[in-house]
Each structure stands twice: as C-alpha cells, then as structure tokens.
Amino acid sequence: MLLLPGAPGLAQVAPYSVTGDAIEAPLEDLAGDAARGAAVTRNRETANCLICHAIPDTREPFMGDIGPPLAGVGSRLTEGQIRLRLVDPTRLNPDAVMPPYHRVAGLTRVDERFRGQPVLTAQEIEDVVAFLATLKDRKE
DSSP: OEEEOOOTTOTTSOOEEEBTTBOOSOGGGOOOOHHHHHHHHHOTTTTOGGGTOOOSOTTOOSOOOSSOOOTTHHHHSOHHHHHHHHHOGGGTOTTOSSOOSSOOTTOOSOOGGGTTOOSSOHHHHHHHHHHHHHOOOOOO
C-alpha cells in the first residue's frame, strides 16, 4: 500500500491510497452518481472521453477507437481499478496515451490557465467511476 497525498498547495487533488492496481476507497469518501458521470463522460469540452473511447450509446456520434471500448468495463474492472485508471493511468503504464485526470505533478505542456488543477475534481472522478461501473454488458 502506498499513500499519495496531494502535493502542498494543490488542495484540489485528493489524497488516495494505491493497493495493487486499484484505488479501493472513493476519493474524499464521496459517493458517485452514475447520471452525472455519464454527463462528464459525454462532455467533449472537459474530460473528452469520447475522443478515444466508444460507449454503448448509439445517439453519440464520432466516438474514438484509440482506447478500448467502454462497453462491459464494469464487468472487466472493479470500481477501484477504474478509479486508478482515471486518476492516473501512468501508474499502471508509464507510456499510457490517456492523460491523468486527477494528477497535477510532473505534467508537461499544460496551458498556464490550467496548471495546478486536475482535469476532473474528486467528485467528478467518483461520478465517472459510478457510471462506468454500470456498463456491464460487453455489447454495444
């Protein structure tokens, strides 16, 4: 187990504990809301998940295929595994193309307006975890 508190002065990054390939505890003990998580996932201005991933929703145009499809992710991964992949996928794969959504330290080429801020808040991370955990069916 490794404790990773947010860096000093970066209060927006929640502390978390990594065990194996997961962050088991919800960030800041927050409960996620799947409906809000679906909205975050579909938001092409902030998280922009759909630029790389496809979700099982035929109403969504122009979904990506760089990352794995998210259909069935709730059957393949635990909530803790999903959480770590959202917070900082480079913990599992240093060469990951997916950006860390809840890390600010060690990043390069970040617009000055956004430096020191995670892409997603702790609540948004938990909401996306709640949504992705509902995607149990592997069919699109």
